[in-house]
Amino acid sequence: MSRAEALSPARLKDAAPLFAALGDATRLGLLVSLCSGGPVTVTHLSGQFAVSRQAITKHLEVLSEAGLVKSTREGRERIWAFEPKRLDDAHAYLERLSKQWDVALGRLKAFVET
Amino acid sequence: MSRAEALSPARLKDAAPLFAALGDATRLGLLVSLCSGGPVTVTHLSGQFAVSRQAITKHLEVLSEAGLVKSTREGRERIWAFEPKRLDDAHAYLERLSKQWDVALGRLKAFVET
């Protein structure tokens, strides 16, 4: 069988923190902002949300550790930017799940028809 | 513009708990099991994991509230089954994010080339 590797425990341990990072409304909002608005600073971002700057910083750090965002220092300010690669990973994980489900359905169908 | 609706705050509030439910290695493992192995009972599932039956029950309830799983009573046991619809939702959310990013890139390119 040459199909893509299934979802091993190792992969799950990689996927979990990625989805966890996506599992917060504020963080999703930040992603949308960075995604559609281009690279900006924390103080600029925190203007768009109802929470403090430090709260936003923490969220950005979570996103950063998940690889969904990256920051670069520029003088006295730090610029945050969206990082699309990891989003594709998340996408791929979901894809694998769906595929596995389809395979199971196929097996069931084959069994019923036998 | 007739493109699909963007990621409004309302949508984010729906997406967040969905991703949050996916953001745990044990829960992902449960999904994989249910996805590839077919409907089973809690006690059967808990045999495949290192945690107690009650822990698994709690995880299944989280997945259920996220709409990723559903259960039916059958005599003295409760059968848990994978629910693929919500997975497509998650998929769609990610898709919207990517798309928004592509649009932003397109704008940037257009701007640079002007």
Place this chain on the structure above:
DNA sequence: AAAAAATGCAACCAAGGGGTTGCATCAAAA
């Protein structure tokens, strides 16, 4: 009717998460 199997319920616990405030730093302007 009694024993066994599968769940449900509740209390409890330690750790982590999301949030805040206050103050220290560091770079840029005036």
Place this chain on the structure above:
DNA sequence: TTTTGATGCAACCCCTTGGTTGCATTTTTT
């Protein structure tokens, strides 16, 4: 060289989470 703007760091708080154990309940099975 002050002053101002943007961050960084740290302590603290409360609530949620993931996990446990113990016992009650409900169906089967014997």
